[in-house]
Amino acid sequence: MTRHALVALIISALVVAAPLAQKNAPAKPGGNAKLDALKQEAVADVESRTQFAQQMVDQIFSYGELGFQEFETNRYLIDILKKNGFAVQEGIAGIPTAFMATWGSGKPVIALGSDIDCIPQASQKPAVAWHEPMIEGAPGHGEGHNSGQAVNITAALAVKKIMEREKLPGTIRIWTGTAEELVGTKAYFVRAGFFKDVDIALFTHVGENLDVSWGERAGNGLVSVQYSFVGETAHAAANPWRGRSALDAVELMDIGWNFRREHLRLSQRSHNVITDGGDQPNVVPRTASVWYYFRETDYPHIKELWETGDTMAKAAAMMAGVDLLPTKVLGSAWPQHFNKAVAETTWANIQKVGLPQWSDEDQQLARALQKELKNPRAEGLRTKLSDGLQGPVRENTGGGSDDIGDISWNVPTVTLRYPSNIPGLPGHNWANAISMATPIAHKGVIAGAKVQAMTLLDLVSRPELVEQAWKYFKDVQTKETKYEALIRPQDTPAIWLNKATMDKYRPEMKKYYYDPSRFKNYLEQLNIKYPTVRTTAP
Numbered sequence: 275m276t277r278h279a280l281v282a283l284i285i286s287a288l289v290v291a292a293p294l295a296q297k298n299a300p301a302k303p304g305g306n307a308k309l310d311a312l313k314q315e316a317v318a319d320v321e322s323r324t325q326f327a328q329q330m331v332d333q334i335f336s337y338g339e340l341g342f343q344e345f346e347t348n349r350y351l352i353d354i355l356k357k358n359g360f361a362v363q364e365g366i367a368g369i370p371t372a373f374m375a376t377w378g379s380g381k382p383v384i385a386l387g388s389d390i391d392c393i394p395q396a397s398q399k400p401a402v403a404w405h406e407p408m409i410e411g412a413p414g415h416g417e418g419h420n421s422g423q424a425v426n427i428t429a430a431l432a433v434k435k436i437m438e439r440e441k442l443p444g445t446i447r448i449w450t451g452t453a454e455e456l457v458g459t460k461a462y463f464v465r466a467g468f469f470k471d472v473d474i475a476l477f478t479h480v481g482e483n484l485d486v487s488w489g490e491r492a493g494n495g496l497v498s499v500q501y502s503f504v505g506e507t508a509h510a511a512a513n514p515w516r517g518r519s520a521l522d523a524v525e526l527m528d529i530g531w532n533f534r535r536e537h538l539r540l541s542q543r544s545h546n547v548i549t550d551g552g553d554q555p556n557v558v559p560r561t562a563s564v565w566y567y568f569r570e571t572d573y574p575h576i577k578e579l580w581e582t583g584d585t586m587a588k589a590a591a592m593m594a595g596v597d598l599l600p601t602k603v604l605g606s607a608w609p610q611h612f613n614k615a616v617a618e619t620t621w622a623n624i625q626k627v628g629l630p631q632w633s634d635e636d637q638q639l640a641r642a643l644q645k646e647l648k649n650p651r652a653e654g655l656r657t658k659l660s661d662g663l664q665g666p667v668r669e670n671t672g673g674g675s676d677d678i679g680d681i682s683w684n685v686p687t688v689t690l691r692y693p694s695n696i697p698g699l700p701g702h703n704w705a706n707a708i709s710m711a712t713p714i715a716h717k718g719v720i721a722g723a724k725v726q727a728m729t730l731l732d733l734v735s736r737p738e739l740v741e742q743a744w745k746y747f748k749d750v751q752t753k754e755t756k757y758e759a760l761i762r763p764q765d766t767p768a769i770w771l772n773k774a775t776m777d778k779y780r781p782e783m784k785k786y787y788y789d790p791s792r793f794k795n796y797l798e799q800l801n802i803k804y805p806t807v808r809t810t811a812p
């Protein structure tokens with residue numbers, strides 16, 4: 275045997291022996307067989323928690339709580355986390371329905387977050403492919419925020435088990451995207467310092483595919499502002515000249531804004547609702563309020579829109595002869611910017627996990643709903659991952675917002691999207707609730723949890739990844755743009771919002787809370803056939 279051949283023989287013997295030798299060794303940086311084995315183990319563990327995840331998805335769906343009123347959801351999640359060894363800080367940042375749970379010790383600190391609130395008027399029977407509310411007028415999970423905590427908690431428990439056994443250092447945090455539909459809390463979490471010691475934020479949000487992106491994301495940031503006016507009442511017929519109408523100011527402001535709209539940038543979005551329009555027609559309205567969302571692609575343009583709104587409110591008050599009260603910021607969101615290194619790591623894991631295997635029933639429900647909504651192509655659920663990792667948006671023409679933007683400008687962050695919803699839906703609508711307590715949502719959550727678990731393992735095993743993430747954050751993302759909160763020092767979380775609505779509907783909704791001790795899943799409890807689709811044209 276030549277010396278060369280001997281060396282080759284020794285190397286091959288070492289390679290064969292390596293998995294055995296590594297069995298009890300701590301994970302080494304650089305991505306290796308040991309890490310891959312741990313990931314496989316985590317994936318199998320997530321799979322074994324399918325029922326646990328399904329129950330969480332169904333339970334939170336049945337609670338259907340609006341932003342700032344997520345009391346049942348919070349209690350439920352906190353109990354699960356405490357039972358599983360997490361220490362929980364409740365009511366953080368002055369928000370009764372927000373928490374931060376912690377397990378583990380040392381670096382890295384990885385924060386897993388997802389939203390929990392629902393949508394007004396989106397009450398809907400799951401798995402029924404047309405509009406059929408559970409309770410007419412009630413809120414419901416018409417965005418799918420009932421599913422994200424299951425992704426994170428299922429992943430965290432699988433990884434926690436491995437970290438304990440392997441004695442891997444690291445801290446897992448789990449936190450709530452409370453009142454996301456009001457973009458109401460994440461800037462307050464930042465202000466209260468809850469992300470100061472966090473190394474990486476892994477956020478997750480329901481979607482229609484399994485994906486992730488880095489760089490500037492399409493869409494807008496926003497500020498949400500309430501304008502309230504005060505005038506004087508009078509008999510609207512006998513002495514109208516004695517009254518000063520606050521509602522006049524609201525209407526004048528809205529008219530002014532709608533004229534100005536023509537001359538605003540194409541990327542802006544702005545909309546309003548009148549939250550107080552007076553009491554009754556024969557009493558000149560003494561008080562009136564209008565609530566605006568001002569959305570733009572970056573901080574300076576959001577501020578500019580906001581200033582225009584403030585000017586109009588003042589001018590409208592002058593025209594109506596009423597007073598403008600100090601304005602209230604009800605919510606805010608920075609535009610989203612996601613981390614390159616973390617997105618690349620997540621994307622590699624997405625490719626390994628792939629999309630769920632959809633059943634014929636899953637596809638039938640998806641197509642029936644798409645047809646119901648008159649989508650030209652009822653193409654069903656996604657069966658292919660996107661072609662590659664998505665980078666920064668090329669031309670941002672504006673769109674929705676998420677206050678995860680605020681976190682993303684303070685800590686390297688990505689949002690993992692998982693396929694629990696049906697493509698081609700309007701959003702913020704009963705239709706988006708239909709899949710959310712069905713096998714579609716459950717399978718999407720398991721796929722998401724597998725990716726999240728693998729990425730968590732990457733982050734706790736490969737310190738160089740955390741370094742790369744911060745390098746991008748410091749040298750690229752925040753090189754020129756510095757975070758400045760949109761909330762002002764005098765603003766506080768708008769925790770009174772939605773209370774009246776929940777008080778109105780909760781007693782009736784309670785009758786439909788999911789009881790996992792009696793029913794395998796929520797569809798079984800509601801006695802709904804899966805899927806329920808039209809057999810004749812509507």
Ligand SMILES: [Zn+2]
Nearest residue numbers: 389417454479
């Ligand atoms: Zn959302």
